[in-house]
Amino acid sequence: MKVLSHKDSSYLEFVRTLDRRAIPAKHLRESVASIVADVETRGEAAVFDYTEKFDGVRLNAQTMRVSVEEIQNARNVVEDSVKQAIEETRCNVHEFALHSLRQDWQAHNRQGVEVGERFVPYDRVGCYIPGGKAPLVSTALMTAAFAQAAGVEQIVAATPVGVNGEVNPNLLYALVESGATEIIKFGGAQAIAAMALGTDSLEPVEKLFGPGNSYVVEAKRQLVGAVSIDLLPGPSEVLVIADDSANATFIAADLLAQAEHGGDSVVGFLTDSQDLLDQVQLEIQKQLKTLSRAEYLIPVLEKGTFALFVEDLESALTICNEFAPEHLCLIVREEEKWLKKVRTAGAIYVGNYAAVAVGDFLAGPSHTLPTGGSGKSFSGIRADQFQRRTSIVRMDQQSVRLSEPFVKEFARVEGLDAHGQSVTIRAEWSEE
Secondary structure (H helix, E strand, O other): OEEEEOOOOOHHHHHHHOOOOOOOOHHHHHHHHHHHHHHHHHOHHHHHHHHHHHHOOOOOOOOOEOOHHHHHHHHHHOOHHHHHHHHHHHHHHHHHHHHHOOOOEEEEOOOOOEEEEEEEEOOEEEEEOOOOOOOOHHHHHHHHHHHHHHOOOEEEEEOOOOOOOOOOHHHHHHHHHOOOOEEEOOOHHHHHHHHHHOOOOOOOOOEEEOOOOHHHHHHHHHOEOOEEEOOOOOOOEEEEEEOOOOOHHHHHHHHHHHHOOOOOOEEEEEEOOHHHHHHHHHHHHHHHOOOOOHHHHHHHHHHHEEEEEOOOHHHHHHHHHHHOOOEEEEEOOOHHHHHOOOOOOOEEEEOOOOOHHHHHHOOOOOOOOOOOOHHHOOOOOOHHHHEEEEEEEEOOHHHHHHHHHHHHHHHHHHOOHHHHHHHHHHHHOOOO
């Protein structure tokens, strides 16, 4: 773990690197653009070629989707305790989603025109579920279950499979319970392109959701316009800000849990207490010895983990707002005072007992959050992102007459005579 003090000569230089922007490297842009163009040109043939190249499995039009038999098998083999955990999270997600779903409304403006908004669910969305070293069962719930709560009728889920060509049964069960109506067995940039553009047998979606590696995120960015997207959620990250009221054992546990996300993960810790910093470092080494994946975690701790001894909490909050962490753990006295100073964080966990893992797996808010600095512009997945918004405007002649003088002024200064006339005709119209 990289450890620096605000007294060190290299401290400010390192802090400047934490002010990030989610701008892809040139080679990444070009690689993804090539894949997208190939899928657009060759369709499923390109998808199958890339899936064989990157994942080692050869699919075809008959095997690219999860079958009814596979779903039934998952229902049979998934343990009851897992089913119960999935249902508990799904219920929490739905209850949370209901609070952020937008509702239709109407009102009258100053001229008496009836205005309002109407919200309807998208008809067809795509949810990307990363593969890799672990089946991300919770991500199925944190994407598709929000679509389910919003009333989306067609939920396409894409997830890469192993060389056996099968989706993990626990993940498959979670997807089905979360409302997935179509599950395709490939991932990567090719899956994003296929869902956005459509192929011979796959209808395009209207909006894409879900996290992924840098290729997946870049594919989503490049396809904006062909499709809408939720946000740019890449490799996971956590930032802990704590004073001497924090529990070192808890902090070490959260940092190690974050490191489990893999080599691209970012793990940060800021404190104004040297004693706490020392205790956390000792606790990390102590707990590491008890974990089955210690060898996997050590490289992440060495490469992607940093700890800063800051001058004060004000400095820590400034760094936080520049860093825009996916997850922020805020463990300080005067919680509300410091919470109000947080401007850019995907999710905030307040207090010693607020474990990020509870938020990731169970609490209700989606764990699909902005990373890589994109939290300055994006927020995490919300239920209302699965709704299409339309404005409604209704008038009678009296409201048109009251509107006419102002519209005529805009029409005059913009040189749009026909606009003004279209209102005047209505204002002066007589039914007699």
